Amino acid sequence: MTRIPYRFKYNNTSFAHYWSQGVGKELLNQLGYVPDLTIAEKFIPLLYQWDRPGDQVVIDLFEQVGFSIGNACLFDYIDQNPLTDNQKTVFDNFFRHIDTNPDWLDRKKLQVGAELSRRPGLTSLIVLRDYCLMGGYESAAINKPLIYTGALKKGAAKRLTETVEFWVQIVKESALETPNMGFKHVLSTRMVHSFARVNILAKTDWDSGKWGVPLNSWDMLATNLGFSLVFLVGLRRMGIQPSEEEIAGLFHLWKYVGYLLGIPLEIIPENENEAIEALFYWTMTQREGDEDTVALATALKDEPIHAHYPKQLLMRQMMREVHLYYNRYLLGDYSCDQLGLPSTTIGRLAVINIWKTKKQEKRMGEIGFREKMIIEGATEQENVRLIYQDFNRQ
Template sequence: MTHIPYRFKYNNTSFAHYWSQGMGKELLNRLGYVPDLTISEKFIPLLYQWDRLGDQVVLDLFEHVGFVRGNACLFDYIDQNPITKERKTVFDDFFKHIDINPDWLDRKRLQVGAELSRRPGLTSLIVLRDYCLMGGYESAAINKPLIYTGALKKGAAKRLTETVEFWVQITKENALESPNLGFKHILSTRMIHSFARVNILGKTDWDSNKWGVPLNSWDMLATNLGFSLVFLVGLRRMGIQPTDEEIDGLFHLWKYIGYLLGIPLEIIPENENEAIEALFYWTMTQREGDEDTLALATALKDEPIHAHYPKQPLMRQMMREVHLYYNRYLLGDYSCDQLGLSSTTIGRLAVINIWKTKKQEKRLNETGFRDKMVIEGGAEQENVRLIYHEFNGQ
């Protein structure tokens, strides 16, 4: 008989609302049916599966030299720079299990998916912050590793800086070709996950029977869906109208990224319909957010107030209000109330950006306009990346 952990709960009331009255209702209409929730117990074993290959690298190297030096060795190995025989053996053993150019990979589709990620510019980052990231705090279990690694004490600005850095670097043109920086960032992130898991399991009172293994395969899939399907839903809500080719490219992009991150290939969705099913099963078996996730949501809400940019306190307060508006616009009132996010009047200035986005989408068929938006959007995201680094001391 399958052990059913505490974290596994049918019909999470928060996410049930999403699927019955929120934007999930449109997803189910697109899918054409409601997935059979009674079969969801078959996914429980994924809570106890994890990236053993990455953990072995951490145990063999990173635990001895520290994360910074271990990561530098990883980059040297990818760049084919000289490293000690022992360290080279560690990475040889790791990479012999990874085909960085699998038969199913289509670089053209990767390019199209990355271009879709860049062309909305700032709007992409708004969706990631105020929909994907904030919405993820409605689940208690997936966020427990953040608490155990001290992410709350380190502050939301640090996590946002890391997320923006990851996103911008992996969505640049040809970013995922080795040894380009995007490819390195993905493998480095994989090591971060393993380093966190090894240390949580070895140095804290983490209860795997209750929460599953930290950063397990099921939760890693959910994170992957956050960057693909949930991101796509948010873009549509903001007025972006991706083509079928762009949608196909987006899911192919995150199939490859997920594969490089160590997610089992067989559970990564190939398309939107498969992703909708996976998101339904994951969300509808989650416990609601708890005091830890509410604290994370509050920290993200107040991040603009404690940031160092803009320099004027009044402008930082305005930024918080604008993000609160986007939270309401993207997540809906029910979820925002669950997360303790207040409504705002001043933040309605954000509708100007939404109006601008919708107006630009109407011009996509003009010759050269889409390419122009990809270039300008990528530059806009890169500028935000630089701002985060400058003002958060990275």
Template sequence: MTHIPYLFKYNNTSFAHYWSKGVGKELLDQLGYVPNLAIAEKFIPLLYQWDRVGDQVIHDLFTKTGFSGGNASLFDYIDQKPLAEAQKDVFDNFFRHVDPDPEWLDRRKLQIGAELSRRPGLTSLIVLRDYCLMGGYESAAINKPLIYTGALKKGAAKRLTETVEFWVQIMKEDALEIPNTGFKSVLSTRMIHSFSRVNILGKTDWDSNKWGIPLNSWDMLATNLGFSLVFLVGLRRMGIQPSEEEVDGLFHLWKYIGYLLGIPIQIIPENENEAIEALFYWTMTQREGDGDTLALATALKDEPIHAYYPKQALMRQMMREIHLYYNRYLLGDYSCNQLGLPSTTIGRAAIINIWKTKKQEKRINEIGFRENMIVEGGREQENVRLIYQKFNSQ
């Protein structure tokens, strides 16, 4: 019988509040029923399933070359450059299990999903940072790998820089076409996950009885939901009203990305209703954040103060307050209080961007307006990526 770790206890008051009194209540109303929590126990084995295919690459190559060397070889393989026979064999075996162009893939839907992600511009990045990323700290177990890999010590700016780099690169036009940067970025991220897992299990006192295997399939699904469903909810909270075609494209996009990342294809949601049900099961089987995750939340809260941009200390303090306002606006008071996030008065200046976003969305069906927003939004996101790379890589 599979061991039931401590997190499957159905007593997380934070997430229970989300589904009974928070935004989750609207999602359940949309779904039309409350999922049977007892069914969640069938997902327990996923805590002990992981990307063995990716880990094999780490064992066969990355442990010998180091991560940078292994990653360079991966990119050379994708670019069809000459490789040593042993290295080529490693990646030949990997891609026997990973089809970059599966028969179910609809590249038109990928395009539409990426366009939805680009067209809100800075608003998309706000949702990712202040809703998806900060909200994820409400669970203890999923964040343990961050602690064990030293993410807290490295600082929130580094993690934000890496997240922005990953997300912006994969959302660019045709980014997931082989051998473009977005496609490489997804597979490189998969190697990061495997490299981290192999090192955590091999070099630390990780307790699998408590937390399952590091970066297991169940928690990887939750991360996928954070980028798809939770991101979608956040966009709507900010005033974006995606069409059915855009929503369908967003979930197809993250189905493909999730597949490339090694998440079992059968558990990745096909649509919004499936995603709502999956999010319910995952959140309601999580313990609340502990001291480690509260420390991560605090680090993210204070990231603007310790960043290198803007250069003026007063402006960095202002950015901190603005992000705190978005935290309250998107997550709600209950979750922010759970995470130890203070309220703010000065940060209410963020309302201007919300107002601007809603005003623009009213024009989305005007001829040429949507297309222009996709171009301008993508440019805005790229500028933010470059700022993070320049100032936070110091």
């Protein structure tokens, strides 16, 4: 009989509000029914399921040479550069579990999904930061590995830099072709997860009976939904109106990325309706946030102040206010209050970008305009990636 961990609870107050009075109400209307919450119990075993092949790489190699050297070996293997017999054997065994070009993969859909991610430019990154990432802190359980690995002490800027690097690299043109950098970043991120899990279990007082296994399959699915469904909802809130082809492409993109990250293929949603149902089951069985929730949200809120860009403190303070406005606009007052995020007046300047985004979206039917926005959006995102990389080195 599967253990039911402390973290598993029906009808969390915060997320119940999301589905009854927040954006989730619209999603359920779109779905056409309210999923049967008792079905969620069948997902409890996923809290004790994890990426064993990835962990084996960490145990056999990364733990001996350190993460940086281990990651360099991974990249060398993908590039078919020479490795020691032991290193090659470790990765040979790992890649036996991965079909990098499965029968179900549609490269055209990957391209369209990545194009949708690029064409909103800065708006995509705003949605990721102020909606997907900040909103994810509302669950206490999924964030516990961050606390145990010291992410809070390292600062929000570092995690934001890593997230931007990962996301921008994998949505570039042909990024997921082997051996391109996006493909490498997905596998490197998988190693990060395994390295964290192995060390949390070996070196801390982590309670799996309370939280499940760190970075388990159920929580990895939730992260995947954050980049697919939640991202899509955020884009719509900002005025982006994706086509059906773009939506199908986005879910296919994250099906493939999720598969490469080690998420069981059978639980990754194929389309928006499946994703809505999966998000309902995950969110509605989460406990309310705790002091770590507020601490992580506060750190992300104050990240612009501690960053090195812009150089003027006043401008960094203004950026914080603008992000706070987006938090309220995207997450809603109830969630922001749960996260301990203040309201803002100055930050209302953000409406200019929302207005601009909606105005541009009306031109998507013009010949060549979508292609133009994809190119410009990619340039904006790459510039932000480089800025984060630069100030994270300071």
